[in-house]
Amino acid sequence: MAKAQSASSFSKNDIDSEFLELGANIGVINIEDFPSEYALGVNLTFRATEDIFLQLNLMSVSDVGLSSAEKNQGAFFSDGDRDFLHYDMLVGYNFFQGEFFTSSPAAHLSTLHIVGGIGETEFGDESNFSYVFGLGYKIAFYRSYILNFDVRQYVYQSSLIAEDDTTVATHMSVGFSYLF
């Protein structure tokens, strides 16, 4: 005979709580003054409420190509300094939550979100405080498996090409993440 589980014997660990997402992405980054490169990234997302989340991102590019000034004058920096590394901590807001429908009757959750935050960008021999803002779209195409599309801008002060120049790097990526 199947027994109903009494609530008094129930412990807090028995309700599965889904709030943490781990993801990886691939994309293209366009660093101002330098050629566009492929970039790989990973991220960790904490879903605070249905509208707000916190995200930690890490992305990198190895061996960025020569800028046009460097093609004329030779590389300004080399080896490890040509790797672009960026990490940031963001707050995100989901503002167009909805469902989308594929050919099956199943409905999948989706949302458009904006993100903003701060981080650090290491390139050349510099480490710069960066502001980040971006827009993205998330689709939960299979409950806990989520497809992410993101466009982000990294804004920082750099002296690599010109003295204390406000530099913008644009990063577009597509990624998968898993919600657990």
Add this chain to the structure above:
Amino acid sequence: MLYCPTIAAVKKNNMKNTSKSKPFISLLTLAVGTILIVFTSLGVLAQSPSSNPPSVLPVQNESLLSLEVIDSFVDVRSGPGRGYPVFYVVEQGEAINVLTRRGVWYEVESASGKIGWATSKQLSRTLQATGEPADLPSVSFGDYQKNKWRVGFTFGEYSSGELKGADLFSATLSYRFVSWLSLEGELGKLFNSEVEGEFYNANILVEPFSNWRFSPELILGAGVLSLDTQPELAALGINDSNFQNYGLGLNYYVGRNFVVRGEYRWYSVSADEKVTLESWKIGFNTFF
């Protein structure tokens, strides 16, 4: 993380299961139940409410919470958000299984097999019987939390002292022991055109009125600050120095699980000579 049941007097769930004591039926029931749970957790039923077979009775499984609805009705939505449509209503006296939680939204399964999402406010009195905190107006913000851990980040600027104008950010992780006392670990970096540095510290946070939406906080701590220089040169007297800090903050609870924090801190750094710094910061934190 989740909540400990505290109330023992509970309306036990009386699922209307035709009670047979034969072992074969029990085994078959368990097998069907297990398949149903697996299927549910794959999300197929959750995403397609229109394709639920209405005649299937959800079956007891040790790892699910079963409740009898005490309120007059519970709206079940197709997704964990206030904008998703209500596609089913569970009436008073009906039984539901709680499958998953996302923040204040609970995925529930009705006796007829419909699966969808309901808020903790809708289930408040029903859930309260299990010791889950009720989402009632009288329930406060800070101590709503049986969630003890808080994670987030801050960013700000040094507003006075030798590092004036330097930007800083940090990642924080804190643990709340009681409603008014937390211990926080912080790891961060600071930048300006001449200097780059790192710091880590541990703070005690005293928040006596954590049940208010705007809640003040006292910060006391100590840590280590170390500075490197950027390619543009400048030498400061601080290198791997210990410091103490104290500060005042204000926490603003947005929703149940998200806190925006503003703070102002005074630092006393033991370098070759005593250096005093001040900073303001804004932080974003979530509980789990």
